[in-house]
Amino acid sequence: MEKFELHILGCGAALPTPHHFCSSQVLNIREKLFMVDCSEGIQMQLRRSRLKFSHLNHIFITHLHGDHCFGLMGVISTFALLGRTATLHVYGPQGLREIFQPQIDFFCQGMDYTVELHELDHKQSEAIYDDRSVTVYSFPLKHRVPCIGYLFKEKEVMRHIRRDAIDAFGIPISQINNIKAGMDWQTPDGDIIPNHLLTTPPDPIRSYAYCSDTMFSPRNAELLEGVDLLYHEATFLQAHELLARKTFHSTAQQAATFAQLCHAKKLLIGHFSSRYEDADVLAEAQSVFANTIAAKEGLCISI
């Protein structure tokens, strides 16, 4: 299977601590890197991860709180110093341009590449990025400020060719793509060889969704139905549910309940508050949704 890997660069809430950087992740889809959120110091984490800076062309910011975007200028400047020439696309809610364009203009005069800032509508879901292997959708989260979740979904891929069958029936190379796409094969004698004898099923379509920061928001369950890996913030324990509501965050129990609602295959929780032990937050989520894991700096998950 082609690569579809998630790297956790930071998973702490609000304040960086000795245990956690603030929110940032990189999704590696067939060696194209997609960053989600970009907190302070994340360029150092990116270096530690040994991911190739030059393969990162798209950064998705969920919202304009410092713990989700204070690393952006560092990343942009470092890329300039490293001689980058490829355009870097940064997506985020309204306000992205107002706050970052003046900084880019001030700090990055004369750099050899362009940063394109894309402001998204935080009130609706839309396809915001598309290439031949993946589509990225935005969707609304429910936070104190405009906040956007991101869904990364592989495109339907072709069936796998069975080399032995192709050889046995003497099928010419020019026909391979048609057969991969599902066509049967008619021999020179007029016999029809059904496609399922010539191919094996395609790889399953994989998907990853990122929900942070947000209150429990069941309206997104339909869009995320069946998602392979769901990242959902779990800032609080259920004991502090009122506080979670007041600050527009979620409890671990709510994150797990949302994973159930959208039939996620696996739940990844993060945005850990320093007031708890991560293990306690994980235990609460697992009591509702067993297949839950806790984010951790340096963790790499193959989806």
Added chain:
Amino acid sequence: MEKFELHILGCGAALPTPHHFCSSQVLNIREKLFMVDCSEGIQMQLRRSRLKFSHLNHIFITHLHGDHCFGLMGVISTFALLGRTATLHVYGPQGLREIFQPQIDFFCQGMDYTVELHELDHKQSEAIYDDRSVTVYSFPLKHRVPCIGYLFKEKEVMRHIRRDAIDAFGIPISQINNIKAGMDWQTPDGDIIPNHLLTTPPDPIRSYAYCSDTMFSPRNAELLEGVDLLYHEATFLQAHELLARKTFHSTAQQAATFAQLCHAKKLLIGHFSSRYEDADVLAEAQSVFANTIAAKEGLCISI
């Protein structure tokens, strides 16, 4: 002696590396903390240093290159989240307000303390801060953009009282400060007791100067004459002197020559480029000025 300690939080040039954070230091003068430069991720370094956040009220930015100020918004935000109420003063060259005030307004709405941004004249030396124990002077550095060095100089302090002599002559408490200030004591019988019998000499006046980023700039030697500890950037080896000149930086040899010129008691070098081993840069400086040490994250120097 009262505390006069320098903490190195970061000492790398331009790009943070696995070995070095970018430029930032904290000077602890009698438990008042003064930060010089504030690079990305420095709030994490500040936490590691165990210096008390609440004792930091003054931050001095040398110039508006990202590797010297990208940590400022993180520090300001974290202080707000920790419930700070005391005003934070940030000093720097012109442009400081243009670039940081909009960010503070955007990211720190409703915080319980004020950040005062002080724009300094980068073309002349002036006293910019003063309390009962220290005066801070700005002075011009020679870089690609307006750039300011900072000199921290203790004030003349009073002589130490000799408890035993005070007791022996029955001198009342009301007179102690006069005696510390140098006055003699007249006994009720009219005898004059000279001050040197009642006191011991005051602690020497200590000073610390920060020169980064800058070309070799001998015009500052007079102001920094006899400085106890001189921090001077040493971005390049002398072999790359042309490159140093082109980028308005210094070589290790130039840093050491400047330390000689101003008769510094000790030289501390930093702003290390990742192209060299720090040890090679140190060796070059030491060959000219023996009492040189290399900055390193976590290093604490008592001045």
